[in-house]
Amino acid sequence: MTDALAERALTVPTALRPWITGIESVGVGEELPASFAQVPDTATKLVVRVEAGGRRDALIIGPRTRASYHADADRRAVSCVQVSLGPGTVRPLLGTAAVDLVGRAVPLGELPAGTARRLSRELAELPPGEMLAYLAGLLPDPSAADRSRTRLLWAAVDALSTRSGHAPAQVKEVARELAVSERQLRNLFTEGVGLSPKHYARIDRVRHVLTEAPRTDWAELAAATGYYDQSHMTADFRTLMGVPPRSYFTGRLPDAQPCRA
Incomplete structure (x- = not known):
């Protein structure tokens, strides 16, 4: 910004x-x-x-x-x-x-x-x-909506979201906690969010890195965000952002394209 x-x-x-x-x-x-x-x-x-x-x-x-x-x-x-x-x-x-x-x-x-x-x-x-x-x-x-289904989805979204002090849970753990199959959970996310549970958690975790990286050590951030290690965080960030974290935060970005929307 x-x-x-x-x-x-x-x-x-x-x-x-x-x-x-x-x-x-x-x-x-x-x-x-x-x-x-x-x-x-x-x-x-x-x-x-x-x-x-x-x-x-x-x-x-x-x-x-x-x-x-x-x-x-x-x-x-x-x-x-x-x-x-x-x-x-x-x-x-x-x-x-x-x-x-x-x-x-x-x-x-x-x-x-x-x-x-x-x-x-x-x-x-x-x-x-x-x-x-x-x-x-x-x-x-x-009350006109399917509130039980909506509550289930919101609970799953909360469990798979990243925030300070909370790394995303594993998809199989969320399904077990909510008493649904992984397939049911995937269908619920696809319809209600547009993404699979795993892809949702992956994007939300990278967004958390974007917010916290300017004030947090890389290794500490990787551990707090639920990555296996810093290299795992870097690889995930590169896949979604197109460049590794250090390049992004120092302004070494991919070539800009015309905005169509």
Whole structure:
């Protein structure tokens, strides 16, 4: 993130927490960065962009399994709001399985659910400050969803996530703890998250490395994050990010490509 971009995490209202795990507001200054990285991400996101002339569009961005590096070919956007959808909410809200959105950016209005089309129409006119209240009034009652299945998925996601003091559990251990087969757990993740449990844990772990590396010793970080050793962490990071950690954090990155979304 450069000085030209101001990113601010917003509090998720209680009424939205069954559906949304995070909201970020990103403002862009007069001078945009020459290039930027899109890091791997496990979440499906609703993104509302505002251009300099006031035009808006709404996209659904599916999970990203690899990092990509882009030159900023489109300098019209001046701000955006990114809403991270919770595990198991993509089909109820958008009418499609999360796996069908992996690696894609899709105009919101092109998705099959009536909720998606309505969101696309309304968000094009709604002031950003009213967006959260509007979503709280529009999103379905959580009781209408399969709550037992959703609770199971959220518990699995929590167990396979990386955070300070918590390395991801093994997939077979999570399946056993939740009293499901590994195949059932894999199907649950594919439908509700878009990734296999193993791939989810791998991406989340690398994202944790991205956050903690600037202030943590490499070997200590590898151990705390659940890698076998530092070389294991380096290999995993290189696979997902395209370069080893030291290269990434010293700015030795792959050549930037034009941004298509």
